[in-house]
Amino acid sequence: MTYGLTIEPVLLIGAVLIFVGLGAANVPNENGDKQPSGTAAANALLESLPEAKRTQAQLSFDSSERTNWNYVPTKRAGVALAELDANQKTLIDPLLRSALSPSGFNAAKQIVQHESILAEIEGNPRRDPELYYTAVFGEPGPRAPWAWRFEGHHLSVNVTHVDDQMQVVAPLFMGSNPARVPHGPKAGLRLLAAEEDLARDLIRMLPKERRTRAMLANDAFPDIVTRNDPKVRSLGIEGLAAGDMSQPEQAQLRKLLHVYSDRMTESAAREQLERIERAGFDKLHFGWAGSLEPGKPHYYRVHGPTVLIEYDNTQNNANHIHSVWRDLERDFGGDLLRAHYEAHRADGHGHEH
Known part of the structure; x- marks a missing residue:
């Protein structure tokens, strides 16, 4: 099965303007990628x-708003796309590309566009692709x-630069x-298909004894457990350890892990994966809650010493996905x-802000 994102026609002119971009030079960024520089992109926007x-x-780097992230519709710190002119909107593109891989960027683009589909389904004009905020x-x-x-709504990209080398x-x-x-017109479109399908394939391929150990609960949790915690709350590592999986099961877990890490630039993803390996891939745990059947409420997590991935699909008759990558050591810069x-x-x- 192929999970390449198909770029859908943009429903609103405003959404087109968000991601057209000015073709910023693909210079090596802080991590050596041939990606737009985050520093240059942020300064160009400002x-x-x-x-x-x-x-x-x-805002100040010390502002409490820096860690006050969210994924529900609400007014946020920063400036909304609705407040920017056409030229200013194009400057968001290189900023996002400085932190996201091409596939991650396309996923972000489609999530913004998806608000137009949701507005039509709900008949709710407040579902607006212009209500996405940028803050520096x-x-x-x-x-x-x-x-x-x-x-x-449904998108939060938080990027911290430390010492000009780490992102x-x-x-x-x-x-x-x-x-x-x-x-x-877009019937059947699934933006986060791989996130759902690869995890379900993993829980299904486990034999009964290992599947029992992987099950966290019979019923799925109503949302990701850590919600929008600024710092991930204490959450016990539960489920089936990668070290107790067969080689094919471990390979499937790695595929799932890459779906999330590959949203980032290559260098950011590589650094994350290397830290996971140093801490011990065998210490990663996979846990599932809820039904194994498509279309039924379900939840899973991948949890280890350095990382927590949470995924939930329970709302709107299990047709509403939340998924998040948390760095347990370096969220918002951290360690x-x-x-x-x-x-x-x-x-x-001393230190400067």
Whole structure:
């Protein structure tokens, strides 16, 4: 089965403008990828804004809003796409591309467009692809840590830059309602098909004894358990350990892991996967709750020393997906920031914001 994303026709002109882009130079970014530089992209966006909007879009790195992420429709910190002119909207494209892989970027693009489908299904004009917000925290540059976020309903891309060399793309949330479009020109479209199918294939391929160990509950949880926690709450590692899986089962788990890590740039994903291996791939645990049948409420997680993936599909008659990648050590910078500040204190320089 192939899970390549098909780029659908954009339903609204505004959604086209969001992702047209200006063709920013593909220069090596902070991680050496031939991707647009996050620093250059953020500065280009900020410089394009009049003073009032720039003040709205740029907050202190110490702002509590930096970790106040969400995935439900709500007003957010930053500047909404609806408040940007056509040229300013194109500057969002290279910013997103600086942190997301081509497939991750396309998924983000489709999630934004999906609001138009949801608006039609619900007859709700408040489902609006213009209500996605960009916020920059701190001063984009090589000296002090800084961050940015692009966020709206079912999408939260949180990126932290530390010491000009490290880029953390976490938390990274993607959702889809409807998970499968029921009717209309895009009937059958599934934005997050691989996230659902590969995990179901894994739980089904487990023999009875191992499947029993992987089951967290008979009924699926009503949402991802950690919701929008700024820091992942204490969550016991449950389920079936990768170390207790057969080689084919481990290979299936790796495929599932890559679906999530491959949303990021190649270098960001590589760094995440290397840390998972160093901590011990065999220590990853896979857990499932709910039905094994398509179209029925279900939930799963992949949980290890450094990472937590959560996925839930229970709402709207199990046609509404939430999925998230959490870095248990480096969400919003985490341990990297602590190390940065300690190094600067040791040098007698303090730290800058």
